[in-house]
Amino acid sequence: MLYMHDLWVNWFEGEENGYNVCRFHEWRKEDGIELIDQIPLLYVSNALFRLIENDLQDLPLSMLQDIHRKTYMKKNQERHTIEYAAVATDGTDVVVFDTLGYTSPVKKSRLIPRQERLALEMVQGKKAEFYIIEGSAPKEHHILSLDPEKMAGLTRRERQLKQLLMMALDQLKHSDHPEEIRYWLTEWDPVQYPSIKSLSTDEAWSRLYEETCHGWSKLHEELCGKMVKGQPFFETIWQGENEKVSQHMKSQN
Incomplete structure (x- = not known):
């Protein structure tokens, strides 16, 4: 060995x-x-x-x-x-x-x-050990465990905040206030407000998820910051990531 x-x-x-x-x-x-x-x-x-x-x-x-x-x-x-x-x-x-x-x-x-x-x-030049993989289930990705393609090219901070945004979206989907979904979709894409009004709750949530689960941008960050406001657990994660960035920038100066 x-x-x-x-x-x-x-x-x-x-x-x-x-x-x-x-x-x-x-x-x-x-x-x-x-x-x-x-x-x-x-x-x-x-x-x-x-x-x-x-x-x-x-x-x-x-x-x-x-x-x-x-x-x-x-x-x-x-x-x-x-x-x-x-x-x-x-x-x-x-x-x-x-x-x-x-x-x-x-x-x-x-x-x-x-x-x-x-x-x-x-x-190098050696043969791989053969071990039998028994009973492993195929890997399934979902909103709380995004496909690697949806995280490709992101920094550690961006990945953390994107996971936080997905947690907030998942909570939104199962909340007792479905009308909020159209509100947040409008926050994300105000230009589409006329068409958003006619969407069902499920359609609005699906569009919000599909449009935010790819990449990371200033718009993603702004939406994430707004959605976590007033939720102590989510706010702690948000503040923690932003404090780490501030500390890193100070150490660079």
Whole structure:
């Protein structure tokens, strides 16, 4: 078995989509970066790599047995054993996972570029390990778990705010005030107000979703800010992302 040493990781917990496991250039000062002393490196099929990167389903039992208690982390100069963790690569991309003792990849991280290149170099010329993927259901994307295409090209902040907007839209769809849907669609596209008046509630919501689920713009941001106003949970996320941007800009000056 191949092993890597002294890896810096930035864990993202409970993320089923790889686009939310941020690349090194999007790591932030406030992220909890940790050091892994030793960890197995697995060369796996593309199908298994995508399952690890983009899902939270059960991993092959034989793979978990292969990596059982072979990862060590250093904390306060002490070495701690991790039940099930590994670096996985399909020869093209790399992700690190830790199951927290369960059977699915609960925590995930990317590597810093130098260590990512090393992982790819280490499996060059080797054959991928064959692990049987049992009973995995096809990945389904929805409003709270958008298709990667709808997140392509966005920054970490934009992805966070877009997810917040989708949460607000989902809440709007199931609210006790369906008349609000036409109001927010008009806020999004005032020019269409004459035709919006004749739309049913479902038609208005579908149009609002279809028009906002692609890309990210100043209009998206303005709509998101207005929709979350007065909702403490959503406002906390909104303010948190904007404070992080302010702090980042201050540190750049």
